[in-house]
Amino acid sequence: MSLPEFNFHSPSHTDELFRLLQEFGPSARVMSGGTDLLIALDGGRVHYKHLISLKEIAVLNGLDYDSSTGLTISANTVLADVAAFAPALEHYACLVDSIEELATVQVRHKASVVGNICNASPAADTATPLMALGARAVIIGPGLKREISVEELITGPGKTCLAEYEIVQRIIVPPPGEHQRSLFLKHSPRSRVDIAATSACISLCIQDGVFAEVSIFLGSVAPRPMRAKQAEAVLKGKQPDPDLLQRAAATAGEECSPISDLRASEEHKRHMVGVLIFRGLEQLAVQT
């Protein structure tokens, strides 16, 4: 590894953090884990003069669940902690699945969930589950605080709607609805320890025998994790039967916009989206 030179800052309070962010502007980048950032720096894909670690800022730690607010994941919370958190296992199956499929044990103990989102890769494994679960990001900056959906947060490959002086303080995943079930599926050439060639997350409720709520998000098939709105529309209010599931799967394959790249051809990705969605729906439809 031959990292370029940079200045490393490790503020212990958000005031100091914001001061540094305002001072350095675009030449600074915040970091919590650094498993993506350091490799990008090493490869010369990004350039920052200043790295600002969030790890010493105590208010950015913590992982909570309560039945009224849901799951709160702080900026410094690492992936492995979420995957091992009992309420997450109980209520947010797709999120835990996605973490268990992500990289290696070592990376999962170092990398943060918020970092995985703010890195804004179209292939980010936790992005589609957080979006499908309707998660919201609490954004803080000097003297400001705002909240947006995780879906709105990612605007393009490597791009978020965060201003230079803002950070995501925490992500809040709302409490699950009654009968809500979810799963995450991923296709990659290796069985494990691999980046997704395509991924899909489905969260849904079946009430009175019909799809009451359906949320489907796809990874690696568009410039950012995308919602499969047309596939959702095919399902809503309908009874789950194989034909319907097949139609929804085909629709998802059509509505995504993958490109051919090193990881798979466009055609293969579309096909895989269809297979993943059909299998996911089939699995969720029989869950009770």
Next chain:
Amino acid sequence: MSEQRKTLIGKRVPRLDAHAKVTGTARYTGDLSLPGMLYGVMVRSPVAHAHIKHIDVSKARAFPGVKCIITGNDVPAIRYGNWRLVPELQDETVLAHDCVRFIGDEVAAVAAIDEATARKAAELIDVEYEPLPAVFNVDDAMAEGAPTLHSHRENNLSLERKIDYGDLEKAFAEADYIREDTFTTHAVSHAYMEPCVALAQADADGRITLWTSTQTPYYVQCLLAQTMELRENDVRVIKPHVGGGFGGKMELRPWEFCAAWMARETGQPVKFTLTRAEEFASGRRRHPVKITSKIGFKKDGSITGKEVIAHLDGGAYNGMGPTATFLIGNFGAMLYRVPAYRYRGNYIYTNNPPAGAMRGFGAPQALFAGETQMNLAADALGIDPIELRLKNAMVEGDKIPGVATIGSCGFIECLEKVRELSNWDERQADARPGEGLGIACYSFISGGVFNWFNTQYTFSAAEVRVFDDGTAQLSTLAADIGQGSDLILVQILAEELGLEVSDIRLVTGDTATCPQSDLGTWGSRVTLMAGNAVRDAAHKVKEQLFDMVSLKLNLNVIHEIECGNGHIYPKSKPAHGLPFGDVVAMVQRSNRGKPLKATGYYTPRDCGLVSPAFSFGAQVADTSVDLETGMVQVNKMFTVHDCGTELNPMAVEGQLEGSIQMSLGYALSEELLMEEGKTLNTSFLDYKVPVAEDMPPSVSETIETYEETGPFGAKEAGEGLACPTAPAIADAVRKATGLCCKDLPITSDKIRSYLSGD
């Protein structure tokens, strides 16, 4: 001394370096550092083919912290390469002169006080390129009017190798069934764990010491001396622990030269450490090959003749390509009795990064084609593929005219055993969609007899010293690069001397202190060749020890004497022996203090054109394919192989497991993706090496034969095993899906696309 003599042959002795490697105390070149050491980086061509019009290093030279910069203009323009026997095949210079021929071709080198400085300075070197037309595949390279890479080679044909025997026309005329298939294989990386590292130091008198991650310290010594215009003995090469080579570290590399040259220029040690991205982007790789194979059979399945035409994409330089070109031809007609054979191998220059030797050395490509074709022929002939193989299988004593005579050979037993282990017959009768059992076989060389390096020494040498404390020292230049050959050689010596493995000190990996010479690690040669040299040295020492025992015990001349359990004794009276160390002391005393030592040698002579010995094996892959996604899951591997005497089953199992892992990647997921000479996937994120969880369970058995030419009857177990996995998986995938993939790798995309009828 009454218990039975214990033997170390066939014992599960753990690796000598296991503790050091597991605890992180083993020192690799990358761990070494010397006072005042400078850091070097290579400046590489960003274009695939161009004239170098001008190089301006002034800005870089002025950069603070830069100590030395060299370009092709600063060093002798000496062409070098491992093929010293045929100087016209030596087509490389250490730094580009006038012309660059691939993306990554080494143009200049910078040494500075730290790596960051060196990298910054490297960016300041201004090279003006005048682009030339380039070719990126064999067909374009051979086309009329194609740009030429090397002026002395028209049509970019570097060389043609031929093998001919029997009457092929007659063979095809007599055949009842003939088929012709064309196969293509792809470029893969060695992906060794340790990237290339070299550290050089120059003495005040200009002598060089080079520590380097190499599998052939002797070649590096000779070629470094040649390119620096030094005497061979002025160069000392030391090989610390090496984290894998697989054929990728068996030549002199430009950074080894640059480290040495710049160390001499600056008077300071210089170290180069390649990045993984450099390794992937411009490192050696396995040759992509297009193989057209035509084979004829009688109705009963006997082969009448075979013709193989191969075109290797060699990339910009020869490297070890000429050897691979010959070996593809050799392995095109191994395993089976082929009465008539014609081989034409063409080595073609392209503007891709140069290919080189890689585990199997042409055999993985040749056997992917040959074994896949056998399976297709079996189907067409309506003969079970194992039966078809049994019908044609080579046996001991078979001759390949003018090429080789097969020594020990357990191939038939391998086929029969793997059939039983894998439940082959039952599974054939119970075929299910999405599931398949595939078979492929291999044969491999135990070291090459060819002397393309034109060494003036024996192929292997070993010095044995024995001491009056009952210990011994083994010194050899045989290169353990992770395969565990150090242990095997020590085990062989301990067996010869009747000592424990722990009684033997090993001195290795240093051209200045080890006996001349050893050709290094390639072609699965170390166990057989260095093993024989160790035995030769041991026998010479034992002769003196036995003479002394005979004298001391006043033995009748008819007595056989042997070593065992730390003693030397008459074989018929094991209890009447003398301690090993005592006998050494007596010999030393009788020689008035001269230490007892001997050097042993081995050079294969009068054993054809290829190898003194051939291993054989058969492998079955039990595979499932997801018919919707095209994802292949290898459920289990069954391997039965003949490696002669299995000296250490743990070492053999390690080779087998590693071979399966490597070949799984070759078959399914690994590929250097290229676009106009540029390697697109230069990290492990997108170069997909199988991980632990991809590894299938594996069942294996060995068929023990006794190889007369090998130490204690042993043959190779290192590379042959890397050959059958891809064709076995291809066969299983064909049975599971109907897709006959003749174009590696077998990706889910290809399978899915076939299944959806695209």
